[in-house]
Amino acid sequence: MIKIYxxxxxxxxxxALDLLMxxxxxxxxxxxxxxxxxxxEMKNLLTILKMKPxxxxxxHETIFQENFKDLILTDNEWIDVMLQNPILIERxxxxxxxxxxxxxPIENIIKLLQEF
Structure with missing residues (x-):
């Protein structure tokens, strides 16, 4: 099953939603x-994306620029920031x-759909 955040x-x-449809x-x-x-769930997503939080x-989100851009946080703290401010999560x-x-780019989704 495919899931889109x-x-x-x-x-x-x-x-991306239009492409899937x-x-x-x-x-x-x-x-x-x-x-x-x-x-x-966020930790699992990061693992399968092979990304750091x-x-x-x-x-470029205003909330990031105003509140977080100069902070040095741990990975767990960045995850908490994303979960408290989900607008910050890339989509x-x-x-x-x-x-x-x-x-x-949307080509990333096309490649994923072609796998398996």
């Missing part, structure tokens, strides 16, 4: 802004068969 206010996330694949949507992942943060994230990609 989606933000309905993001054009790139909406494009056009491919007629089954998928689940998690609107992560209102349905925030658990800490364990700071790499998954949207550094969309698409997961399939234990693999995940950030859907920027």
């Amino acid at each position: 989606h933000n309905k206010l993001c054009s790139k996330s909406c494009a 056009s491919k007629h694949v089954e998928f689940n949507i998690q609107e992560y802004i209102t349905d925030v992942p658990s800490k364990d 700071l790499q998954l943060i949207r550094h 969309p994230i698409v997961v399939k068969n234990g693999k995940a990609v950030i859907g920027r």
Whole structure:
């Protein structure tokens, strides 16, 4: 099963959702802004994305610039920041068969769909 971590206010996330619908694949949507992942779920996503928490943060968001840009935090602390401020999580994230990609560029999703 495919899962997309989606933000309905993001054009790139909406494009990813449109792509999945056009491919007629089954998928689940998690609107992560209102349905925030658990800490364990976020750690798992980071593991399968092969990323550190700071790499998954949207550094240009105002909230990051105003509150976090000069901080030096541990990975666990950055995860907590993302979970408390989910707008900071890069999007969309698409997961399939234990693999995940950030859907920027959308070609990342196309490659993931072609696997297996």
